[in-house]
Amino acid sequence: MEKHYLAIDLGxxxxxxxxxxxxxxxxxxxxIHRFANVPVTIQGTLRWDLLNLFSEAKExxxxxxxxxxxxxxxxxxxxxxxxxxxxxxxxxxTNAYHYRDSRTDGAMEKAFAKVPADRIFAETGIQFxxxxxxxxxFMDAQQRPEVLEWADRFLNIGDYFNYxxxxxxxxxxxxxxxxxxxxxxxxDWAWGLIAxxxxxxxxxxxxxxxxxxxxxxxxxxxxxxxxKGVQVIATCxxxxxxxxxxxxxxxxxxxxxxxxxxxxxxxELGAPIIDALSRKxxxxxxxxxxxxxMFRKNIVGLWIVQECKRAWSELGNEYDYQxxxxxxEAAEPLRSLIDPEDPRFGKPGRMPGKIVDxxxxxxxxIPTDPGSMIRCVLESLAxxxxxxxxxxxxxTGRKFKTLHIVGGxxxxxxxxxxxxxxVQLPVQAGPVEATAIGNLLIQAKxxxxxxxxxxxxxxxxxxxxxxxxxxxxxxxGAAKRFEALKTA
Numbered sequence: 001m002e003k004h005y006l007a008i009d010l011g012x013x014x015x016x017x018x019x020x021x022x023x024x025x026x027x028x029x030x031x032i033h034r035f036a037n038v039p040v041t042i043q044g045t046l047r048w049d050l051l052n053l054f055s056e057a058k059e060x061x062x063x064x065x066x067x068x069x070x071x072x073x074x075x076x077x078x079x080x081x082x083x084x085x086x087x088x089x090x091x092x093x094t095n096a097y098h099y100r101d102s103r104t105d106g107a108m109e110k111a112f113a114k115v116p117a118d119r120i121f122a123e124t125g126i127q128f129x130x131x132x133x134x135x136x137x138f139m140d141a142q143q144r145p146e147v148l149e150w151a152d153r154f155l156n157i158g159d160y161f162n163y164x165x166x167x168x169x170x171x172x173x174x175x176x177x178x179x180x181x182x183x184x185x186x187x188d189w190a191w192g193l194i195a196x197x198x199x200x201x202x203x204x205x206x207x208x209x210x211x212x213x214x215x216x217x218x219x220x221x222x223x224x225x226x227x228k229g230v231q232v233i234a235t236c237x238x239x240x241x242x243x244x245x246x247x248x249x250x251x252x253x254x255x256x257x258x259x260x261x262x263x264x265x266x267x268e269l270g271a272p273i274i275d276a277l278s279r280k281x282x283x284x285x286x287x288x289x290x291x292x293x294m295f296r297k298n299i300v301g302l303w304i305v306q307e308c309k310r311a312w313s314e315l316g317n318e319y320d321y322q323x324x325x326x327x328x329e330a331a332e333p334l335r336s337l338i339d340p341e342d343p344r345f346g347k348p349g350r351m352p353g354k355i356v357d358x359x360x361x362x363x364x365x366i367p368t369d370p371g372s373m374i375r376c377v378l379e380s381l382a383x384x385x386x387x388x389x390x391x392x393x394x395x396t397g398r399k400f401k402t403l404h405i406v407g408g409x410x411x412x413x414x415x416x417x418x419x420x421x422x423v424q425l426p427v428q429a430g431p432v433e434a435t436a437i438g439n440l441l442i443q444a445k446x447x448x449x450x451x452x453x454x455x456x457x458x459x460x461x462x463x464x465x466x467x468x469x470x471x472x473x474x475x476x477g478a479a480k481r482f483e484a485l486k487t488a
Contacts, residue, residue: 001023002021002022002023003021003022003023003070003072003444003447003449004019004020004021004022004069004070004071004072005019005020005021005022005071005072005073005074005075005440005443005444006018006019006020006032006060006061006064006071006073006074006075006230007020007074007075007076007077007435007436007439007440007443008057008060008074008075008076008077008161009076009077009078009239009435009436009439010037010053010057010076010077010078010079010157010158010161010239011037011078011079011239011260011261011408011435012037012079012260012261012262012303013036013037013260013261013306014034014035014036014037015034015035015037015053015056015057016031016032016033016034016035016060016436017031017032017033017057017060017061017063017064018030018031018032018433018436018439018440019031019032019064019067019069020436020437020440020441020443020444021069022440022441022444022449022451022457025451025452025456025457025460026457026460026461027437027440027441027457027458027461027462028461029433029436029437029440032060032063032064032067033056033059033060033063033064035053035056035059035060037049037053039098039100040095042095045097045101045103046097046098046100046101046102047095047096047097047098047101048082048095048096048097048098048157049095050084050092050095050096050157050160051092053161054161054164057076057161058221058224058225061074061221061225061227062224062225062226064227065225065226065227066226070229071227071230072230072231072443072444072447072449073230073231073232073233073443073444073446073447074165074217074227074230074231074232074233074443075162075232075233075234075235075237075439075442075443076158076159076161076162076165076237077158077235077236077237077238077239077241077242077435077436077438077439078156078157078158078161078175078237078238078239079099079157079238079239079262080133080156080175080178080179080238080239080240081099081129081131081132081133081136081156081178081179082096082097082098082099082133082136082156082157083096083133083136083137083154083155083156083157083160084096084154084155084157084160085140085147085148085151085153085154085203086151086152086153086154086155086160087150087151087152087153088152091164093147093150093151094147096157097136099131099136100131100346100347100348103136103139103143104130104131104135104136104139105130106130107130107135107136107138107139108128108130108135110138110139110142111134111135111138111197114196114197114198115193115196115197119193119196120134120180120193121274121279122274123183123190123192123193124180124181124182124183124184124190124193124285125184125185125272125273125274125278125284125285126177126178126179126180126182126284126285126286127282127283127284127297127298128180128282129298132178132179132180133156133178133179133180133181134179134180134181134197135180137154137181137197137199137203138197138199141197141198141199148199148200148203149200151203152202152203153169153202153203153204153205154203154204154205155169155171155205156171156175156176156178156179156237156238158172158175158237158238158239159171159172159175159205159234159237162214162232162234162237164218164221165214165217165218165221165232166214166215166216166217166218166232167215167218168214168215168232169205169206170205170206170207170208170212170214170234171204171205171206171207171208172207172208172209172210172212172234172235172236172237172238173187173207173208173209173210173287174210174236174237174238174241174242174286174287174288174289175236175237175238175241176189176207176287177238177285177286177287178238178286181193181194181199181204182287184272184274184285184286184287184293185272185274187207187287188207189204189207208234209291210234210235210236210241210287210288210289210290210442211233211234211235211289211290211442211445211446212233212234212446213231213232213233213234213446213447214231214232214233214234215231215232216229216230216231216232217230217231217232231447233442233443233446233447235289235438235439235442235443235446236288236289236438236439236442238286239435240258240264240286240294240296240435241286241287241288241289241294241438242289242434242435242436242438242439242442243256243258243406243407243434243435243438244256244258244268244288244289244294244406244434244438245288245289245438245441245442245454246406246431246434246435246437246438246441246454246455246458247268247404247406247434247455247458248404248428248430248431248455248458248459248462248464249268249402249404249455250455252398253398253399253400253401253402254267254400254401254402254403254404255267255389255392255398255400255402255403255404256268256296256403256404256405256406257385257403257404257405257406257419258406258407258434258435259301259302259405259406259407259408259409259410259412259415260301260302260407260408260409261301261302261303261306262298262299262300262301262303263298263299263300263301263302263381263384263385263409264296264297264298264299264301265296265297265299265385265388265389265392266283266284266294266295266296266297266392267295267296267392267396267398267400268288268292268293268294268295269292269293269294269295269396270292270293271293272285272293272295273285273293273295273395273396277394277395278295278395281297281391281392281394281395282297283295283296283297283391283392283395284296284297284298289438289442289454295392295395295396296392297388297391297392299340299341299384299385299388300340300341300345300346300381300384301381301409302381302408302409302412302415303345303346304340304345304351304355304377304381305321305324305374305377305378307348307349307351308324308351308352308355308370308373308374308377309321309324310351311349311350311351311352311353312352312370317370319370321412324370324371324374325374325412325413325414327369327370327371327374328371328372328374328375328378328414329375329414330371331369331371331372331374331375332372332375333375333379333474334379334474334475334477334478335364335365335367335372335375335376336359336364336365336366336367336372336376337364337376337379337380337383337478337481337482337485338355338358338359338376338377338380338485339358339380339384339482339485339486340377340380340381340384341384341486342358344357344358352373355367355373355376355377359376362485362488378412378414378415378418379418379422379478380482381415381418381419382415382418382419382421382422382423383422383475383478383479383482384482385403385419385422385423386419386422386423386424386475386479387479387482387483387486389403389423389425400425401425401426402425402426402427402428403419403420403423403425403426403427403428404427404428404429405419405427405428405429405430406429406430406431406432406434406435407432407434407435408432410429410430410431410432410434411432413429413465413467416429416465416467417467417470419467420467420468420469420470421469421470421471421472421474421475422475422478422479423469424469424472424475425469426466426467426468426469427466427467427469428464428465428466428467429464429465429466429467430462430463430464430465431458431462431463431464434458437458437461437462438454441454441457441458442454
C-alpha cells in the first residue's frame with residue numbers, strides 16, 4: 001500500500017518541502033515548495049530569518065495537503081551547529097546567529113584557556129571549527145550571560161522546527177553530535193565538559209535516537225495547514241546524517257562525499273575513532289542512523305562558487321550555475337589553484353578578488369574571467385577531496401574502492417569528473433536529493449512501513465551516474481603543487 005511522507009529540508013542557501021511516496025519497495029520524491037534562505041545583517045551581526053523559514057515551511061505543508069494524499073509523517077532536517085534559545089511561552093529569546101557571524105573569531109583560543117583542546121577532543125571526538133555550538137554558546141556565556149540565564153534551553157535548527165511542529169523539545173542524536181558538546185561513546189551530552197566551560201546545564205535538551213516519534217502535529221499547525229492525523233518524527237535532524245543514510249553503497253569499501261555549500265567527506269563506521277591520528281587530521285565522529293558513526297571531515301564546498309556568482313550578480317553579470325560550469329569546462333586545465341581551506345575563503349564578500357589575491361600571492365597565473373576562476377575553484381576542491389580521502393583511509397585503515405557523491409553538488413558533472421581524476425577512484429554520483437530521501441525513508445521505517453534495507457530502496461528507486469578516473473599523471477603533478485600551496 002502506497003504511503004506518503006513530508007520532509008522539510010533546510011539548507012544554507014534554500015529550503016524545500018519534499019513529498020515522498022513509498023510503494024512496493026520504491027520511493028518517488030517530488031519537490032512541493034522551494035524557498036530561499038537569506039540571512040539578515042542587523043546591528044553588525046549575521047542572523048538567520050527563521051520565522052520566515054517556518055512560514056515558508058508551512059506554506060509547503062499547505063500545498064502538500066491540497067494534493068489530497070493522506071500524509072503519515074513529517075520531519076525536518078537542517079544544517080548543524082546553529083541553535084535557537086527559547087523558553088516556555090516564548091518561542092525565541094533572540095534571533096539565531098549564523099555560523100559565519102564574526103562573534104566566534106578567536107573563540108576557540110578563549111575556550112581552550114578554560115578547557116584544554118586535548119580534553120575537548122577526548123570527550124567529543126569532534127573536528128575543531130570555530131563555528132561549533134560549543135564556541136557559540138561559550139561566547140554567549142562570555143558576552144551575553146543574561147540571555148542564557150533567561151532561556152530555558154536551546155535546540156539546534158532541525159530540532160527546533162520539529163519542536164514547533166510537535167511541541168516536543170527534544171534534541172536528536174545526529175544533530176546534537178555536531179555541537180562538540182556530545183560524547184559519541186556514551187551517546188549523551190558531555191556533562192563534565194559542559195560544567196567545566198561554565199555552560200548552564202538547564203539549556204541542554206533531553207536526547208532521542210534517530211527515528212523517534214515525537215507525537216502528532218500540533219493542533220494550531222494542523223488547522224493552519226489542513227493536515228490531520230500526521231506524526232512528527234525525529235529522523236536524522238542533521239542533514240548530513242540523513243544524506244549518508246541514503247548513500248547507495250554496498251559493503252564497507254566505499255566513502256561518501258555530501259556535496260553542497262559544504263563538502264562533508266568520510267566513511268560510515270560502527271564506532272568512533274578518537275585517537276592521535278584522527279585528531280591530527282581534524283576528523284569528526286558524528287552520530288549516524290541506526291547507531292553508526294560518520295567519521296568525516298567538514299571542508300569548504302561550493303560556497304566559494306556561490307559567493308562568486310553572488311559577487312558577479314551584484315555587478316550586473318547574471319550567470320546561472322550551468323553557465324559557469326560550461327565556461328569552466330572550456331577554460332585551460334590545472335592552470336591555477338587555491339587552498340579552499342584558507343580562512344579568507346570561509347567569509348562572505350568579494351570572493352573573486354580573494355581568488356585573484358591568493359593566486360598573485362602564490363606566484364600563479366591570475367584567472368581573469370569567470371570560466372578560469374570557476375575552473376580554478378572546482379579543480380582545487382577536487383584536489384582537497386583527494387587529500388582528505390587519503391587522510392580518511394589512513395585514519396580508518398580502510399582501502400576505499402568507490403567514492404559516492406550525493407547532494408546538490410552531485411549535479412555538477414564537471415566537478416564529479418575532476419573528483420574522480422583527483423582521487424583516482426570510480427565515482428558514483430547521486431542521488432541528488434539524498435538528504436530528503438534519507439529523511440523520508442527513516443520516517444517510513446519508524447512508522448512501521450516495510451522498507452527492508454534503506455540503501456537497497458535507494459538503489460532501486462534512483463539513477464546513479466558513474467565517472468571513471470582519467471589523466472592520472474596530470475592530476476598527480478597538480479596534487480604536488482596543491483600540497484606545496486597548503487604547506488606554504
